[in-house]
Amino acid sequence: MPNDRPSPKELLEAVRDHLQNHVGPELKGQAAFHLRVAVNAIAIVERTLEDGATLNDSETARLQSLLGTNETDLDQLNRALAVKLREGAIGEDRQALLNHLRQTAEEKLGLSNPNYLKRPLDKSKG
Amino acid sequence: MTQDKNPYTELERLLAERVAAQYGRGATIANLTRLSGGASRETWSFDVLWNGVPLPLILKRDPIKYEADGTIAIDAKDDLSIGVDRLTEGRLIEAAHAAGVPVPEIAFYLEESSLTSAGFVMQRLEGEVLGRRVLRDECLAGARTKLAFQCGEAAGRLHGVSPSGFRTLERMTVLDQISHYRSQLDAVDHPYPGFEYGLRWLEENAEQAGDNMSIVHGDFRLGNLVVDESGLRGVLDFELAHLGNPISDLGWICVRSWRYGQIDKTVGGFGELEELLDGYEAATGTRVAEEAVKYWEIFGALRWGMMCINMAFSHLSGPHPSLEKAVIGRRSAETEYDLLTLIN
Known part of the structure; x- marks a missing residue:
């Protein structure tokens, strides 16, 4: 990627800001709704550009340890875990597995909808 | 005639005929409006005017597309278009009604033809859905x-x-x-x-x-x-x-x-x-x-x-x-x- 400024992240921020503050107020009804959806999509990409690489590295490390492998491709690691779970070969340390899955879900949500994490579901009430 | 206008006038004519058959000559329809939402089905709102009393109704039918020559085609299904057919859906609503479930009353059915996809017409309930x-x-x-x-x-x-x-x-x-x-x-x-x-x-x-x-x-x-x-x-x-x-x-x-x-x-x-x-x-x-x-x-x-x-x-x-x-x-x-x- 070229290093020129504005960076991809900065460009997206400019686009999101423009849509939100200059286009949005001009729109009504369905068009305004779809613009908010578009703004949300851009925000997901911005957060991913900021944190995605770090999160991928730690997810990769957790999966390598769970699966006992040196595989470095995250997609391959997740495929391997999915196959194990499908086959019921969950392994002895179920808690470690569940912790990994929960952390991964939380990290994905931190990118796609961080507000969702602010109010966790009360387990006792479900 | 533009393609946008076609579905509306065709549907209005069809519903006017059905309404006259259902409620008697002199019954007419008014305020036909396409409702948003429900991506996999078409829903339309309209009123029957009969003896001066408006009867608020909803039409729900499978999605259709108008071809350039004015004929209709049942819209391409994607994987999200699952579930029961419209006749079954209407009959389920009638059975639920008979069992005391609060549901809209079914007025009549539309059978699939060269003019429309399958659908049913039901009472339009007043109240909040969102x-x-x-x-x-x-x-x-x-x-x-x-x-x-x-x-x-x-x-x-x-x-x-x-x-x-x-x-x-x-x-x-x-x-x-x-x-x-x-x-x-x-x-x-x-x-x-x-x-x-x-x-x-x-x-x-x-x-x-x-x-x-x-x-x-x-x-x-x-x-x-x-x-x-x-x-x-x-x-x-x-x-x-x-x-x-x-x-x-x-x-x-x-x-x-x-x-x-x-x-x-x-x-x-x-x-x-x-x-x-x-x-x-x-x-x-x-x-x-x-x-x-x-x-x-x-x-x-x-x-x-x-x-x-x-x-x-x-x-x-x-x-x-x-x-x-x-x-x-x-x-x-x-x-x-x-x-x-x-x-x-």
């Missing part, structure tokens, strides 16, 4: 206090409808559904270990699900409930009805995604589980175990997640890509998180 407004509108504060009981009662009555007249309904046990979701994950060919774990858990704990089978609504939640000041005015949208475990309807209305932000109220963001079960017991004489509803809430979280995943891939490879589908696609992370939180 989940957020049902939960927040001041006028509905009183309604909200009885809504959970009424929902339990409505579900119980629906589950008592004899399935013998509905032989085309798909029959799905919980294990059938688990295997169905596994094939969907195979079809999208993208790894979802969180969902695989959820499916494994649901399979291992399937005895908690209970083993009754009945007609189930299949999408019993805020958004498909008409609420007015008296409480539950009508249950809508029987598209996803099937033969399955009745408790699935009770778990579905508890899924966090249908609490519209009011997450501390288990039932739809408005009520407590106990009230729902009280209403269900009043209608059926059976007390459902909370553990079973819990199971179906986890199942429901996974099910909504699967719907999100299917949206994502319908956007990526289906005939109707859209920004909305793309973004809903990423909401699978929400239910993945909920389901892994709820599983012990």
